[in-house]
Amino acid sequence: MLRFTGVGLRYGAPARGSGPGFAGGAAPETLRDLTFTLSEGSFTWLLGPSGAGKTSVLRLMQCVLRPTRGEVEVLGVAVSRARRRDLALLRRRIGAVHQDFRLLPHLSAFDNVALPLRLAGRSESVLRAEVAELLAWVGLAGKQHALPAELSGGEQQRVAIARAVIARPALLVADEPTGNLDAAQARRLLALLIELNRIGTTVVVATHNEELLLRHPAPVLRLEAGRLVGAAGAEPRPAEAPGGEPGRDAPAPAPAGAPPDDARAPAARVSGFRHAGA
Numbered sequence: 001m002l003r004f005t006g007v008g009l010r011y012g013a014p015a016r017g018s019g020p021g022f023a024g025g026a027a028p029e030t031l032r033d034l035t036f037t038l039s040e041g042s043f044t045w046l047l048g049p050s051g052a053g054k055t056s057v058l059r060l061m062q063c064v065l066r067p068t069r070g071e072v073e074v075l076g077v078a079v080s081r082a083r084r085r086d087l088a089l090l091r092r093r094i095g096a097v098h099q100d101f102r103l104l105p106h107l108s109a110f111d112n113v114a115l116p117l118r119l120a121g122r123s124e125s126v127l128r129a130e131v132a133e134l135l136a137w138v139g140l141a142g143k144q145h146a147l148p149a150e151l152s153g154g155e156q157q158r159v160a161i162a163r164a165v166i167a168r169p170a171l172l173v174a175d176e177p178t179g180n181l182d183a184a185q186a187r188r189l190l191a192l193l194i195e196l197n198r199i200g201t202t203v204v205v206a207t208h209n210e211e212l213l214l215r216h217p218a219p220v221l222r223l224e225a226g227r228l229v230g231a232a233g234a235e236p237r238p239a240e241a242p243g244g245e246p247g248r249d250a251p252a253p254a255p256a257g258a259p260p261d262d263a264r265a266p267a268a269r270v271s272g273f274r275h276a277g278a
């Protein structure tokens with residue numbers, strides 16, 4: 001479960017509880033009064049104009065930032081009160097796709113994707129097949145040995161996505177994960193996120209890509225100037241389609257070009273699946 005209670009974030013200020021005498025600073029808050037709960041296994045779109053605070057919300061969910069006010073609870077852990085060591089362990093259960101990819105430049109595509117499994121102590125013989133399968137699924141079978149600098153922006157984004165999902169995290173946060181992908185690749189990524197969610201991962205995706213919302217209607221958190229807009233921040237309907245109403249009651253049919261059922265993402269075919277640390 002993911003719970004924000006009265007959360008405020010002010011960049012440049014010490015996190016709540018990090019030192020005595022903290023008065024709050026003079027800069028305006030980037031995030032203000034965020035209160036919402038996302039249940040375990042949910043799928044949520046995070047929307048809002050540029051600068052609204054979407055990346056900041058995802059960083060709080062990833063536990064790389066602590067709130068300056070209020071409380072963030074991630075997978076049962078209250079982040080403000082958690083010890084550094086516990087936060088490090090918690091982060092291993094969270095997959096993240098960053099807007100700027102953050103691939104390790106000296107590692108090949110294969111080794112970047114393999115990293116979370118190696119950190120989890122998986123044997124080389126097992127991880128080799130899993131990494132190869134996922135890289136093939138995202139269309140990079142021939143690029144396993146390429147360094148990030150030898151890949152296009154879209155290819156780097158696909159490596160970043162594969163790295164985020166390979167360990168089947170309990171929580172996946174993705175920041176504009178289709179920003180560098182063409183329409184077909186974006187649909188394939190969506191299929192991967194849906195399969196991961198279907199086997200239990202809580203998924204939160206920040207996006208400006210309206211087509212994705214129409215294809216996969218799900219609850220929406222909408223931010224404007226650091227605040228949630230809409231009732232309690234959770235809207236049950238996706239953005240309206242031009243000339244149509246794709247709401248939750250009438251999910252959009254998969255348009256032509258969507259992956260067929262037999263093209264299920266690798267995550268869906270794993271039997272006996274358990275989330276990292278579950």
Ligand SMILES: Nc1ncnc2c1ncn2[C@@H]1O[C@H](COP(=O)(O)OP(=O)(O)OP(=O)(O)O)[C@@H](O)[C@H]1O
Pocket residue numbers: 011012030048049050051052053054055056057
């Ligand atoms: N490290 C930082 N230090 C200071 N201010 C920051 C920092 N990161 C973000 N901000 C500010 O916080 C505000 C929200 O930024 P954020 O990146 O969360 O928005 P966003 O909705 O993700 O935007 P975009 O859609 O353009 O990525 C912006 O005004 C930004 O300048």
